[in-house]
Amino acid sequence: MLPNTQHSLDKLEVLLKELGYKVRYEKGNFKTGACVLQSSRVVVVNKFSNLEMKINALMSILRDMPTESGALDEKQKQFLRSIKQTKLTI
Numbered sequence: 291m292l293p294n295t296q297h298s299l300d301k302l303e304v305l306l307k308e309l310g311y312k313v314r315y316e317k318g319n320f321k322t323g324a325c326v327l328q329s330s331r332v333v334v335v336n337k338f339s340n341l342e343m344k345i346n347a348l349m350s351i352l353r354d355m356p357t358e359s360g361a362l363d364e365k366q367k368q369f370l371r372s373i374k375q376t377k378l379t380i
Contacts, residue, residue: 291376292349294342302348305369306333308362313348323347326355349373 292298303313311326315337318325324335324347333351335344352373359367 292345294345296341299341299345299348301369302345302352305352305362305366306348308366309357309359310361324351326351349376 292301306313311331311333313333313335315335317338318334318336323339323343324333326333333348335347339347352370353376357370359370362370
């Protein structure tokens with residue numbers, strides 16, 4: 291599990307960028323705190339969400355999206371694997 295810090299959020303943003311997605315922070319009323327626009331490879335995060343919700347939303351998106359890790363370095367591949375193996379417990 292990632293700590294709820296700005297550094298963790300930055301790491302998730304860099305990983306999404308390396309996977310070819312652009313992360314934008316916008317006003318929205320999406321229930322998960324973020325949504326993915328598949329055709330344009332854009333992830334839109336609710337800018338009014340707190341840090342924990344932003345991190346959880348990006349982790350959820352990464353966990354559910356099919357990813358090709360060919361363009362990632364070994365450290366990023368390992369980070370992506372750890373995200374995909376982590377389950378949120380409520």
